[in-house]
Amino acid sequence: MSKWTIELDRGACIGSGMCTSMAPDHFRLDGGTSTPINETVEEDEAVIDAAESCPMEAILVRSTDGTVLAPQP
Amino acid sequence: MEIRPYPFTELDNLELHPGYLELQRDEPVARVRLPYGGDAWLATRYEDVKTVLADPRFSRAAVMEPGADVPRTLPTMPTETNILSMDPPDHTRLRRLVAKAFTARRTEQLRERAQEIVDGLLDEMERQGAPADLVEALAMPLPITIICEMLGVPFEDRDKFRSWSEAAVAITAFTHEEIIAANQSLRVYIAELTERKRAEPADDMLSVLVAAHDNEDRLSTEELVSFGVALLVAGHETTANQIGNFVYQLLRHPDRLGELRADLSLVPAAIEELLRITPLGGSAGFPRIATAEVELSGVTIKPGEAVFVNNVVANRDPSVFDNPNELDFHREHNPHIMFGHGAHHCIGAPLARMELQVAIGTLLKRFPLLRLDGDVAFKKGRLIRGPQALSVRW
Numbered sequence: 475m476s477k478w479t480i481e482l483d484r485g486a487c488i489g490s491g492m493c494t495s496m497a498p499d500h501f502r503l504d505g506g507t508s509t510p511i512n513e514t515v516e517e518d519e520a521v522i523d524a525a526e527s528c529p530m531e532a533i534l535v536r537s538t539d540g541t542v543l544a545p546q547p
Numbered sequence: 548m549e550i551r552p553y554p555f556t557e558l559d560n561l562e563l564h565p566g567y568l569e570l571q572r573d574e575p576v577a578r579v580r581l582p583y584g585g586d587a588w589l590a591t592r593y594e595d596v597k598t599v600l601a602d603p604r605f606s607r608a609a610v611m612e613p614g615a616d617v618p619r620t621l622p623t624m625p626t627e628t629n630i631l632s633m634d635p636p637d638h639t640r641l642r643r644l645v646a647k648a649f650t651a652r653r654t655e656q657l658r659e660r661a662q663e664i665v666d667g668l669l670d671e672m673e674r675q676g677a678p679a680d681l682v683e684a685l686a687m688p689l690p691i692t693i694i695c696e697m698l699g700v701p702f703e704d705r706d707k708f709r710s711w712s713e714a715a716v717a718i719t720a721f722t723h724e725e726i727i728a729a730n731q732s733l734r735v736y737i738a739e740l741t742e743r744k745r746a747e748p749a750d751d752m753l754s755v756l757v758a759a760h761d762n763e764d765r766l767s768t769e770e771l772v773s774f775g776v777a778l779l780v781a782g783h784e785t786t787a788n789q790i791g792n793f794v795y796q797l798l799r800h801p802d803r804l805g806e807l808r809a810d811l812s813l814v815p816a817a818i819e820e821l822l823r824i825t826p827l828g829g830s831a832g833f834p835r836i837a838t839a840e841v842e843l844s845g846v847t848i849k850p851g852e853a854v855f856v857n858n859v860v861a862n863r864d865p866s867v868f869d870n871p872n873e874l875d876f877h878r879e880h881n882p883h884i885m886f887g888h889g890a891h892h893c894i895g896a897p898l899a900r901m902e903l904q905v906a907i908g909t910l911l912k913r914f915p916l917l918r919l920d921g922d923v924a925f926k927k928g929r930l931i932r933g934p935q936a937l938s939v940r941w
C-alpha cells in the first residue's frame with residue numbers, strides 16, 4: 475500500500491473539530507487548532523473524508539507522488 | 548453613535564441598498580436596532596465578517612440561552628435549537644453525521660443525476676411551449692428532487708412541504724401565527740417520516756440520522772427532527788431562489804450573458820461571481836454573541852453583546868474585490884463568503900454549486916434565444932430573496 479501525506483494549514487484552521495471527530499486516529503486538537511498525529515499515514519478513507527469536510531479546507535492530503543487527493547478543487 | 552434601523556429597506560429587483568456600502572466605508576462596525584426590539588452591532592467589512600463567523604469567541608448557542616436578551620428579527624425568536632444555533636462540540640457531533648454525504652467527491656457523483664433531472668425538466672418545458680415560468684419548470688423541482696432523494700423524503704409530498712417551507716422562511720410575508728404553524732407542520736411531517744425510516748431503513752440520510760439516534764445515542768429526538776427539517780428547507784429554498792435570481796441577473800446583463808454563451812467553460816466562474824454579487828438574504832439573519840472582548844475595526848465588542856454580519860455587503864468590500872459592484876466572470880481570485888465561513892460554513896455548498904452549474908449551463912446551451920417575457924416581481928418579507936415567477940420565451 476502506498477502512503478499518504480497530510481498537511482495542515484494551522485493559520486486557516488479554526489479548531490472546528492470536524493477532522494478530529496471524523497478521523498480521531500489521525501488528528502488531535504492542540505491549543506485550539508488541529509494537528510495531524512502523523513504526517514505520513516497508510517491509505518485511509520477517513521483522512522479523505524476529514525479533509526473534504528473541513529469547513530476551512532485547511533487539510534491537504536497527497537499521495538506519494540505529490541498528487542492532491544483531497545480536498546477536491 | 549447613531550443607531551440605525553436594520554435591515555434597511557428591501558429594494559426591488561435584487562438591488563442592494565446603497566446605505567450598506569456607505570456604512571462599510573464610513574462605519575464598518577455600526578450600531579443597529581432590530582425591527583422587533585434590541586440593539587446590536589453590524590459588521591460589514593470582509594475581514595471583520597470573517598472574524599465574527601469563525602472566531603470561537605463568538606457563540607451561536609448563547610443566543611438560545613434562557614433569558615438572553617437577543618435582538619429580534621422576528622416577533623419571537625425560535626426556541627428549538629438547530630444546527631445553526633449550536634457551538635462545537637455539540638455542533639460537530641451533529642454535523643459529522645451527514646458530512647460524508649455532502650463532500651465535494653460525493654456531490655460530484657450526483658452530477659449525472661442532476662443533469663438527467665434538468666434534461667427531463669427542460670424537455671417538458673419545451674413540450675408545453677413558451678411562455679414558461681422558469682421557477683416552476685426548473686428552479687424549484689431540481690433542488691427539491693435532489694434533496695428528497697438524498698434525505699429519503701417522498702417527492703410526491705413536495706406540494707405539502709413546499710407550502711410550509713415557504714412560510715417557514717418568511718419574516719413579514721406571512722403572519723407570525725402562520726410562520727409558527729408552518730414550522731410545526733414541518734416538524735410533525737419529519738417526525739412521522741423518521742418513524743417510517745425506523746420501521747424500514749433505507750439508503751438515505753434520514754435513516755442514517757435515525758440509526759444515530761436509536762443505536763448510538765448520538766443525537767436527541769429534538770435534534771433529529773430539527774436537523775431533518777433544516778436539511779429539507781436549506782436544501783431547496785436557497786438553491787431554488789438562486790437559480791431564478793441568476794437567470795434574471797444574466798438576462799439583465801446582455802454583455803455578460805453573451806460572453807458566457809460564447810464560452811460555456813466560463814459557467815463555474817460565472818456561478819461564483821453571481822453568488823458573490825447577488826443579495827440573497829432579505830433579513831438580518833441570526834446574530835452571534837461575543838463571549839470575550841473582541842476588537843473589530845477599532846470598535847470594542849464587549850462580552851454578551853450581539854453582532855450581526857452581512858455577507859452580501861462583505862462580498863463588495865473594495866479591499867478584497869476590484870470593482871466590487873461589477874459582474875466580472877474573469878476574476879482570478881473570488882473568495883466570496885456567500886456560503887458563510889467557519890464552523891457553520893454551508894454544508895451544502897458543493898451541492899448547490901453543482902446544481903447551479905448544471906441548471907444554468909444546460910439552460911444557456913439549449914435555449915440560445917432565452918429572454919424575459921414581461922416584468923419580474925420579487926418575493927418580499929422573507930429570509931431569502933427570489934423571483935415570484937420568471938416568465939420566459941425562447
Ligand code: HEM
Pocket residue numbers: 600630631632642694777778779781782783785786789827885886887888890891892893894895896898899
Ligand atoms: C446557493 C445556495 C445556498 C446558499 C447561498 C447557502 C448559504 C448558507 C450559509 C451562508 C450558511 C451559513 C449560515 C450561518 O453561518 O449562519 C449555510 C449553512 C447551511 N446550509 Fe446552506 N446554502 C445554500 C445551499 C444549501 C444546500 C443545497 C443545502 C443542502 C442541504 C444547505 C444546507 C445547509 C446547512 C445544513 C447549513 C448549516 C450548517 C451548519 O450550521 O453547520 N445549503 N448555508
Ligand code: SF4
Pocket residue numbers: 482486487488489490491492493494507508527528529530531532533
Ligand atoms: S476540520 Fe479543519 S478547521 Fe476544523 S479542526 Fe480540523 S482542520 Fe481545523
